[in-house]
Each structure stands twice: as C-alpha cells, then as structure tokens.
Amino acid sequence: MKLSEIVRQLGGQLAGEDVDVIQVAPLDIATVGQIAFLSNRKYTSQVSTTKAAAVILPENVDVDYAGPRIISANPYLYFAKVSTLLNPIPEVKPGIHPTAYIASTAKVSPLAEIGAFTSIEDGAVIAAGVVVASHCHVGANVVVQQQTRIKPNVTIYEGCQIGERVIVHSGVVIGSDGFGIANDQGRWVKIPQIGRVIIGNDVEIGANSTIDRGAMADTVIEDGVKLDNQIQVAHNVVIGAHTAIAGCVGIAGSAKIGKYCTIGGGAIVLGHLSIADRVNISAGTLITKSIKKPGTYTGIFPFDEHDVSIKHAVQIRQLGRLADRVAVVEKLIKQEKS
Amino acid sequence: MKLSEIVRQLGGQLAGEDVDVIQVAPLDIATVGQIAFLSNRKYTSQVSTTKAAAVILPENVDVDYAGPRIISANPYLYFAKVSTLLNPIPEVKPGIHPTAYIASTAKVSPLAEIGAFTSIEDGAVIAAGVVVASHCHVGANVVVQQQTRIKPNVTIYEGCQIGERVIVHSGVVIGSDGFGIANDQGRWVKIPQIGRVIIGNDVEIGANSTIDRGAMADTVIEDGVKLDNQIQVAHNVVIGAHTAIAGCVGIAGSAKIGKYCTIGGGAIVLGHLSIADRVNISAGTLITKSIKKPGTYTGIFPFDEHDVSIKHAVQIRQLGRLADRVAVVEKLIKQEKS
Amino acid sequence: MKLSEIVRQLGGQLAGEDVDVIQVAPLDIATVGQIAFLSNRKYTSQVSTTKAAAVILPENVDVDYAGPRIISANPYLYFAKVSTLLNPIPEVKPGIHPTAYIASTAKVSPLAEIGAFTSIEDGAVIAAGVVVASHCHVGANVVVQQQTRIKPNVTIYEGCQIGERVIVHSGVVIGSDGFGIANDQGRWVKIPQIGRVIIGNDVEIGANSTIDRGAMADTVIEDGVKLDNQIQVAHNVVIGAHTAIAGCVGIAGSAKIGKYCTIGGGAIVLGHLSIADRVNISAGTLITKSIKKPGTYTGIFPFDEHDVSIKHAVQIRQLGRLADRVAVVEKLIKQEKS
Structure with missing residues (x-):
C-alpha cells in the first residue's frame, strides 16, 4: 500500500517519497517494505538509523531523518490504524x-x-x-x-x-x-x-x-x-x-x-x-x-533486596511503638520548655 | 408458590396476606410476583418503597411495612432457600x-x-x-x-x-x-x-x-x-x-x-x-x-492518590533511618536530664 | 527395581541390603516396596521410624538408620530421577x-x-x-x-x-x-x-x-x-x-x-x-x-491480626507527619544545645 493511499484513508501529512509498505514493524527491527513509528520520544535516536521503508512521526519532533514519513498528531494511534489496514481480520467463511x-x-x-x-x-x-x-x-x-x-x-x-x-x-x-x-x-x-x-x-x-x-x-x-x-x-x-x-x-x-x-x-x-x-x-x-x-x-508496597525488605516489614510492625516514642520525646521537650 | 407453602417447608413466621410468589429479586427492583429480603439493615428504607409482592424480614426490625412478609432469624439464608425452591436445578436427562x-x-x-x-x-x-x-x-x-x-x-x-x-x-x-x-x-x-x-x-x-x-x-x-x-x-x-x-x-x-x-x-x-x-x-x-x-x-497495604502513595513507599524505605533518628533524640534528652 | 540397578543407572552409593522398590513415597507414609528420601534435615527424625523399604540419604547425616539406603550428594534430585525411573511417562500410541x-x-x-x-x-x-x-x-x-x-x-x-x-x-x-x-x-x-x-x-x-x-x-x-x-x-x-x-x-x-x-x-x-x-x-x-x-x-507487606494490621495501614498514612514531628524535635533540641 502506497503512503499516499494510507494518508488518503487515515489523514496525516505525507513527506518524502511515496513508497509502498506491506507491513508494520518496530523502529529497531523494521526492514524493507515495513513502516515503523515513533511514539515515545525516548526512542528518537532509533529513527535516524532505522531500516524501515517509512516512519510515522509526531509533529515538531527534532529528528535527523529525511526518508518517507507520515506526520501525525498521535503516531501510536495512527500506527494502530495503519496496522489494521495492512492486517485486516480474516474474512468470515460462512x-x-x-x-x-x-x-x-x-x-x-x-x-x-x-x-x-x-x-x-x-x-x-x-x-x-x-x-x-x-x-x-x-x-x-x-x-x-x-x-x-x-x-x-x-x-x-x-x-x-x-x-x-x-x-x-x-x-x-x-x-x-x-x-x-x-x-x-x-x-x-x-x-x-x-x-x-x-x-x-x-x-x-x-x-x-x-x-x-x-x-x-x-x-x-x-x-x-x-x-x-x-x-x-x-x-x-x-x-x-x-x-x-x-x-x-x-x-x-x-x-x-x-x-x-x-x-x-x-x-x-x-x-x-x-x-x-x-x-x-x-x-x-x-x-x-x-x-x-x-x-x-496507587497502593504499591516497594520491593527491595530481600534482607532490606524484611527489615521494612519488621519496622512496619513497630510503627505504633515508634510513634509512641516520638510522643514521649515531644512531651519531655514541652515539659523542659515550660 | 404461596407464602404459606414456603413457610410450611422452610419454617419462619408468615404475616400479612398469603400471596403467591414466582421469583426472588432485590428490594429495589422487585416487582409483581417477586419476593425480596432485608438482610443488611443499611437497606431498611427500601422496604417501605419496594414493589415486591412479599418481603423476608429479620426479627425485631423497625420498618414501615405491613405487606405480605415472612419473619426469619436469618433472612439471607432464608432467601437462599426460597430461591432454591423457586429455581430448582434442571432435571438430569439421562x-x-x-x-x-x-x-x-x-x-x-x-x-x-x-x-x-x-x-x-x-x-x-x-x-x-x-x-x-x-x-x-x-x-x-x-x-x-x-x-x-x-x-x-x-x-x-x-x-x-x-x-x-x-x-x-x-x-x-x-x-x-x-x-x-x-x-x-x-x-x-x-x-x-x-x-x-x-x-x-x-x-x-x-x-x-x-x-x-x-x-x-x-x-x-x-x-x-x-x-x-x-x-x-x-x-x-x-x-x-x-x-x-x-x-x-x-x-x-x-x-x-x-x-x-x-x-x-x-x-x-x-x-x-x-x-x-x-x-x-x-x-x-x-x-x-x-x-x-x-x-x-489481614495484610493490606493502603491505597491512596498516586502522589501520596508514592511518598508512602519512599517513607517505608526510610523507616530504618527514622527509627535511628528517634533513638538519637531519645539519647540526647536522656543525657540532658542526667 | 533393585537398588543396585538404580545405583548403576543414577550413581550414588548403596549401603545395606539390595532390596527391590516399586514406588517412591514420603518418609512418614512410605510402606513395603517404597523408597523414601531425606532432603530437608528438619525431617531427620522420621528416618529412624520410617516403614520405607529403602531411603535416599544425604552425605554425612547423623541418623539412626541401618536399613537399605542410597547415599547421594543431592537426595532431592536423586529422588526425582528414581521417581522418573519408576514412573516413566506413558508410551505414545501412534x-x-x-x-x-x-x-x-x-x-x-x-x-x-x-x-x-x-x-x-x-x-x-x-x-x-x-x-x-x-x-x-x-x-x-x-x-x-x-x-x-x-x-x-x-x-x-x-x-x-x-x-x-x-x-x-x-x-x-x-x-x-x-x-x-x-x-x-x-x-x-x-x-x-x-x-x-x-x-x-x-x-x-x-x-x-x-x-x-x-x-x-x-x-x-x-x-x-x-x-x-x-x-x-x-x-x-x-x-x-x-x-x-x-x-x-x-x-x-x-x-x-x-x-x-x-x-x-x-x-x-x-x-x-x-x-x-x-x-x-x-x-x-x-x-x-x-x-x-x-x-x-522481595516486597511483602506483613500480615497480622486484623485490628493490628488496620493500625499499620493508618500509621503508614501518617508516616509523613511522623517524620515531620521528628524533624521538629531534632530542631528544638539543636536550638537548646546552641
């Protein structure tokens, strides 16, 4: 499917050559005939080295890539739709x-x-x-x-x-x-x-x-x-x-x-x-x-190295005692000040 | 099934008219021909407005309801048994x-x-x-x-x-x-x-x-x-x-x-x-x-708004240090007093 | 299967009579024709009273047992292999x-x-x-x-x-x-x-x-x-x-x-x-x-009796406040000292 046909169906802005793509793939393993996407900017560096035939890019991204591309406000959603075009669900065989x-x-x-x-x-x-x-x-x-x-x-x-x-x-x-x-x-x-x-x-x-x-x-x-x-x-x-x-x-x-x-x-x-x-x-x-x-x-008990974590469990069991000790200290200081 | 027949089979005390019921339903959605029950007294107010044909009530409940009812020491169990009478398991078809x-x-x-x-x-x-x-x-x-x-x-x-x-x-x-x-x-x-x-x-x-x-x-x-x-x-x-x-x-x-x-x-x-x-x-x-x-x-780590909860996790990791700080304070106060 | 045949196939050291065994079983319920094993030394006392026909024992274990036995560096693994010999997977029926x-x-x-x-x-x-x-x-x-x-x-x-x-x-x-x-x-x-x-x-x-x-x-x-x-x-x-x-x-x-x-x-x-x-x-x-x-x-929130555990949850929610109180106390003491 030509990029221009994809853009015709899904919107977005085509830039670079109007190549054919036959499948989607991640940036780092995409190859001939495949279209990749950049959604998480953490992976921006992969764009310049990708072997993909084309890339779906977000707007206003600073990337060293002049190949075939489609610019979209939401590249991940756009990729989902491209993949659906390229991988239609099998037809029903009545x-x-x-x-x-x-x-x-x-x-x-x-x-x-x-x-x-x-x-x-x-x-x-x-x-x-x-x-x-x-x-x-x-x-x-x-x-x-x-x-x-x-x-x-x-x-x-x-x-x-x-x-x-x-x-x-x-x-x-x-x-x-x-x-x-x-x-x-x-x-x-x-x-x-x-x-x-x-x-x-x-x-x-x-x-x-x-x-x-x-x-x-x-x-x-x-x-x-x-x-x-x-x-x-x-x-x-x-x-x-x-x-x-x-x-x-x-x-x-x-x-x-x-x-x-x-x-x-x-x-x-x-x-x-x-x-x-x-x-x-x-x-x-x-x-x-x-x-x-x-x-x-959220309610997530933190994990840690085993020995450290076991101490946390012990300390939780002693929390009431710790709070009592702090109250005693507070009272003593108050007495001294008065 | 008449309420009197239910009471004959399951016990309990019949009050009000001896109506027919064909199905069980919750108090708030029960309608013609359905019998509801009051188990949790939180829902007592629903009894006076229920459209149920009859209600299974606990003993000594203060409720504004004079319709057909069965009084039982354990309305939830009684309801379970009534439902079993009205919804017998399908017969085996050998x-x-x-x-x-x-x-x-x-x-x-x-x-x-x-x-x-x-x-x-x-x-x-x-x-x-x-x-x-x-x-x-x-x-x-x-x-x-x-x-x-x-x-x-x-x-x-x-x-x-x-x-x-x-x-x-x-x-x-x-x-x-x-x-x-x-x-x-x-x-x-x-x-x-x-x-x-x-x-x-x-x-x-x-x-x-x-x-x-x-x-x-x-x-x-x-x-x-x-x-x-x-x-x-x-x-x-x-x-x-x-x-x-x-x-x-x-x-x-x-x-x-x-x-x-x-x-x-x-x-x-x-x-x-x-x-x-x-x-x-x-x-x-x-x-x-x-x-x-x-x-x-019980061992339930409390959930909270995400940012608050993340702080709890950090604080748990610092519990050992906090306990040490309290010990230092206690020691200092003891020294001052002596 | 004779113990000598097991040792021939799996290694280990045979001691005591070369009896026949037909099945594996735990030390405490093993009976005639069954071979048991001692892996966790917590159960050492069970060896002297076992009715097993034979026992797989670790090296250097101090146990009052002179019956048929196989000595192995890793009795649990040895037992796994003996069980596989005695319980082969069913043959494929093409x-x-x-x-x-x-x-x-x-x-x-x-x-x-x-x-x-x-x-x-x-x-x-x-x-x-x-x-x-x-x-x-x-x-x-x-x-x-x-x-x-x-x-x-x-x-x-x-x-x-x-x-x-x-x-x-x-x-x-x-x-x-x-x-x-x-x-x-x-x-x-x-x-x-x-x-x-x-x-x-x-x-x-x-x-x-x-x-x-x-x-x-x-x-x-x-x-x-x-x-x-x-x-x-x-x-x-x-x-x-x-x-x-x-x-x-x-x-x-x-x-x-x-x-x-x-x-x-x-x-x-x-x-x-x-x-x-x-x-x-x-x-x-x-x-x-x-x-x-x-x-x-590891990240395991400790369980406790319900009322105690509920207090732990409350205390976790107050950990930030407790830390603040300790900081206040520390500051007061520092002021006093200066």
Whole structure:
C-alpha cells in the first residue's frame, strides 16, 4: 500500500517519497517494505538509523531523518490504524463445520461460520458475520450479535447476550455461577444464580478470563470495554463503557466500575464499591473503598533486596511503638520548655 | 408458590396476606410476583418503597411495612432457600449425546447425562444422576459420584475422584501435574506427580480454577468446600471441610487449610503452612507463616492518590533511618536530664 | 527395581541390603516396596521410624538408620530421577482418534498420537512422538516438535511454534492476542497482534496459563523454562532459559526475564522491564523497575491480626507527619544545645 493511499484513508501529512509498505514493524527491527513509528520520544535516536521503508512521526519532533514519513498528531494511534489496514481480520467463511452440533431450535445465520466440534444449544441465536470457532459451547438461548468473533474453546452459559463486533478469546467462560452462598450453622447453602451476563458492542475479552452471571440482576460489560487475560469479573459487576483492564485483575461482586477507567495488572477491587468515571488504578493495587473522584490511585508496597525488605516489614510492625516514642520525646521537650 | 407453602417447608413466621410468589429479586427492583429480603439493615428504607409482592424480614426490625412478609432469624439464608425452591436445578436427562465418546471399559450409569463431544476414558466410572456437559475430558479411572454436575469444557486427569452433589464449572482443570521440579546444576528435572485429587461431597469449584494432583500423596478438598473462580490449588494442599475461598486465590504446595475458614479474593497462601480451623484471611493478604489461632488476619497495604502513595513507599524505605533518628533524640534528652 | 540397578543407572552409593522398590513415597507414609528420601534435615527424625523399604540419604547425616539406603550428594534430585525411573511417562500410541479432525493440508506424523475431538488446522505440523490429547485446537501453521505432550483442552493459535519434549497442561492458551490498544479520544482501537509465540525445548506450561502472541515481534519462552498454573505472559515477553515461575504470576508486556531466575507465586512483573539472570523474586512481590544484579528481591507487606494490621495501614498514612514531628524535635533540641 502506497503512503499516499494510507494518508488518503487515515489523514496525516505525507513527506518524502511515496513508497509502498506491506507491513508494520518496530523502529529497531523494521526492514524493507515495513513502516515503523515513533511514539515515545525516548526512542528518537532509533529513527535516524532505522531500516524501515517509512516512519510515522509526531509533529515538531527534532529528528535527523529525511526518508518517507507520515506526520501525525498521535503516531501510536495512527500506527494502530495503519496496522489494521495492512492486517485486516480474516474474512468470515460462512458455513457450519461438518463436526459441529447445532440443536434443532438454535438459529444460526447462513452468514455465520461455526467451527469444528462446537455445540450451539437450543434457542441460541447466532447472527450474520459471526465466527464461533472450534470447541465452543454456546448455551441455550444465548444471543451472539453480528460480526462477533469467538475463538476456540470458549464457554457461554445459557441466556447470556453478546453484542456486535465483540472478540472473545480462548478459554473464556461467560455466565458461570456467581459465588453466592449463605451460611447455615457453618455449612454453605448455594444461592441460585438467576441473572445473566450482558456484553455490549466492541468489547474484547482476553484468554481465560471469567465473567460470572448475576445473582438476581445481570452482570454488565458496557460498550467498548477491553479486558486482558485471566481477569475475574464477579456477579453483578458493572464495567462502564470504554474502560480498559489489564491482566490478572479481580473484581469482586457488585462492584461498579466507571466509564473511561483503566486498571493495571494484578489489581483487586473489592465488592460493593463504586469507582467513578475516569479513574486510573495502578497495577498491583488493592481497592478497599469507593473512589468518587477521577484521578490515579496507587497502593504499591516497594520491593527491595530481600534482607532490606524484611527489615521494612519488621519496622512496619513497630510503627505504633515508634510513634509512641516520638510522643514521649515531644512531651519531655514541652515539659523542659515550660 | 404461596407464602404459606414456603413457610410450611422452610419454617419462619408468615404475616400479612398469603400471596403467591414466582421469583426472588432485590428490594429495589422487585416487582409483581417477586419476593425480596432485608438482610443488611443499611437497606431498611427500601422496604417501605419496594414493589415486591412479599418481603423476608429479620426479627425485631423497625420498618414501615405491613405487606405480605415472612419473619426469619436469618433472612439471607432464608432467601437462599426460597430461591432454591423457586429455581430448582434442571432435571438430569439421562442418556449419552450421540457425539460423545465413551471408551469401551468406562462405566457410565444409564441414569447419567453425557453432553456433546465429551470423552470418558477407559476405566472411568460415572454414577447415577451425574451430568457431564459438553466438551469435557474425563480421564482414565476417574470416579464421579452421584448427582454431581460437571459443566462444559472441564478437564479431569486420570485417577481423580469427585464426590457426590459436587458442581464443577467450566474451564476447571482437576489433576494436572503439580509444580514439582528438582534443580540439577541450573537445569530443572521434572518429578513425576503420582498422587491424585480427591474431592469430597457438596463441593463447588468456580470457573477456570485449577487443582493439581499430589506429588506422591493426594491433594484433598474436603466436604462442603466452596471455591470461587480462578483459584489455584497446588499439589498436596488439603482444604478443610466447609471452607469458602473467593476468586483469584493461590494456595501453594502442601499448605493445610483448616475447616470453616474463609479466604478473601486475591490472597496468596505460601507452601508448607498450616492454617487453623475458623481462620478468616482478608482479601489481598499474603500469608507467609502458619496461623495457629482462629481469628481474622489481614495484610493490606493502603491505597491512596498516586502522589501520596508514592511518598508512602519512599517513607517505608526510610523507616530504618527514622527509627535511628528517634533513638538519637531519645539519647540526647536522656543525657540532658542526667 | 533393585537398588543396585538404580545405583548403576543414577550413581550414588548403596549401603545395606539390595532390596527391590516399586514406588517412591514420603518418609512418614512410605510402606513395603517404597523408597523414601531425606532432603530437608528438619525431617531427620522420621528416618529412624520410617516403614520405607529403602531411603535416599544425604552425605554425612547423623541418623539412626541401618536399613537399605542410597547415599547421594543431592537426595532431592536423586529422588526425582528414581521417581522418573519408576514412573516413566506413558508410551505414545501412534494414531489418530476416529473423532479427531485433521485439515487436509495439516501434516501429522504417523508416529504421533491425536486424541478425541481434537482439530488440527491447515498447514499445522505435528512431529513424531508427539501426543495431542483430546479437545485440543491446533491452529493453522502451528509447528509442534517431536516428543512434545499436549494435554486435553489446549488451544494454540495460528502460527505458533512449540519445541521438543515440551509439556503443555490442560486449559493453556498459547498465542492469543496481546493487549494492544491505542486510545482515540476515549475509545480504544485494537492493534493487530501479528507476532507469534515461540517456545523452546523442554519447557513445561501449567494448567490454564496464557501466553500471548507478540504485537509485531514474537513472544519467546526459551529452553528449559518451567511455568506453573495460571501464569499470564503478555505480548513480547522473553523468558530466559531455565527460569522457573510459580503459580498465579503475571508478566506484563515486553518484560525481559533473565535466565536461571525464579519467581514466586502471585508476583507481578510490570511491562518493559529487564530482569537480570539469576534473580529470585519472592512470592507476592510487585516488580516495578528493572533489576540489574543477581540476588533475591522481595516486597511483602506483613500480615497480622486484623485490628493490628488496620493500625499499620493508618500509621503508614501518617508516616509523613511522623517524620515531620521528628524533624521538629531534632530542631528544638539543636536550638537548646546552641
């Protein structure tokens, strides 16, 4: 694809020769036919030595490079769009694999693609342009809307709803029972989980993530939410539109996460909390109470060389005593002065 | 179902009109035909405005509500039981799906239900009333006892034993090899994992949890244990009866967890520890040594606005110096006084 | 197997009667025909009372035991090798299960074993001696090299490469899309993930772990790496040879982990970091910056009884104030002295 054609479709400003590019690549390993980008100015020095055929550059960057280039206000976003042009998602191949099992009352669009050994249970609806790859279980009365792509080995429990253009990666479980138990003199009694999972449009769910169905009302993932791998979303959680959550995050029951939030990897959000819109939670942080104002929130215990760190732990245990000692000293000084 | 019929089966005290209810719902969204409950008195004000057909109330609650109601000492438990009456688990449909594969020496009860594309390997025993849903792998010589329900996409390695009335959710792996390796001059040598996983009765295991087989002896999950999603149970762990563990918890090898314990989400229990009966571990807590007394144990680093939190981390690194400074001050004051 | 035959194959020094052993077992539960070992001297007292037929002992141990024994410099490693002799991995049974689906252009060695309901997509190559168990999805153009064992329910996305003698446990997902998104005025734009996952020889990957494909370049797991269960490896991570990682660890994008490292359970390594060779990271530790020197690194917030721990959290929030108070005291004393 010629740079001029890219600029025609995506905007930006072309400078230098109008070369052809066939793939994207990082600055330091790009080669013939590849287009690289400079997003983080830390890597500016790589531009002058890159072997890329062309580079996407930010405005007003001071760089020794006169080769083919596209100037963009947001090179990383521009690169994302170029890569999407050069790497379109595979076309849907409508049809049902001969080994798949479709229950008699399931409705599968003739424009959908169903993979090997996939089972679509009674009453399920699979819309046009959907791909359900191999080894998936689509439970009774599940609805999967158009152009959604479900990768191999995904399980969707009965009654759940998946929006349009959603991507669900392998190993994901949607609609399993929430962890609802009541204590009866030491023994646990299971509470039937009768809600559903409702997933909006343009959501992506990473490999082996789990989203539990609601206890009574539904668990809701709003439009544009992006979930990385191995995320646990408990029953009755609501994740607001366009929130992005990194891997290994756990969100406990009935937590309400706002819109346009980000949550770093390994963070835990306790149950029955509300997180405002536009909140950023740092990786590894445990959120123990509601957050009402936008901003970045962090709780990271510092790591250190082992022996040093062990001392920190001891000192934390002695903090109360240290504060008491300071109070005694303060009192003594006050007495002396009076 | 009439309230009087519910009271006949479950006890409690009926007051107001003996109406019919068909479903449970939360106080704030319940409507015609639905029964709600008041468990946490924080929500008492919702009772007077609820549109529920009936409410389960605690004893001695001061509430402006004269509608149909059931008085119970433990409304949450009562609600759990009402919901179970109104939402019985689906009946078993005995039979083997035509796409399933049953090895010639496997013994599947004619009263069991086997789903699409499920494989039952040689020597496995599936008892009466069991459901093994679609896409499951039941390894050689596995025993699944009566009335257990195994959801789609579950893997059970050879030789493991599952008790009665167990529920295993999708994506669970039971009996995979424990992480047993011995170091040989920098390289790791695998130690064969020849134990099994033994799961008691009335256990529930959440989606994508993993329970490793023992290295030599067995990994044991006792009766009534409830595990949420994405829990990792390493080899030779023993989890005592009626313990409940929330999502994303990791339990390292050979840890022994007591009976009637609870473990909050995202906690980690290190290996070769013993946790006494009736211990509660808070979410996000790392347990680094044995706990010998019942009680609640916590280790939560507080989160804060990012800039504030970063300062806390710096201050923790300076704790030793701060303590030294206090000691100097104490010494100076002592000198002055003498 | 006679002890003399074991010593012939594995070295070590035989003492006492040359008995037959058929299985390994721990000292405290071993019985007739079983061989136990003493690795941690904490358990020395168990040797004199063991019912084991034979014991593997370290050199120079002071123990009251005159029974059949093998003396080894490293009893744990010796035991691992004895167990491997007594518990050889099951032989490959070459052949394709009649329910499996092999795409027309896939190349499956006649010496490979393919399980029930497994699909091998176009262009995939399965070498001799490989076992792909039931319910696996082997994507297009995947290469699996000789003697690798893939357990049931594994998903390998298109184009990934698996080395020789690798073991992949159930529920593992290899090659799912990395979490690559660019922000466009609040909405997230997906970045195509066009790299692969390349896995070396002698790697083991635990149940339900996930390894994402690279964004542009590849994600690489080098030879001899051992991964426990539920580990998340993000796009473009490189894990150096012979590194061992315990369960529930998350490694964020583009992190480079050195060779011969160990990472404890539940640790999180942030993205774009470098960890030197021979680094040990403690369980539950959050690594927020690169580590350049070998050694052990820890960041563990201490747990305590709940009420005590809550006070620690409060005190951490007041650390700045405490430091200020100490500074005031120091200044007052200095003034007095002058």
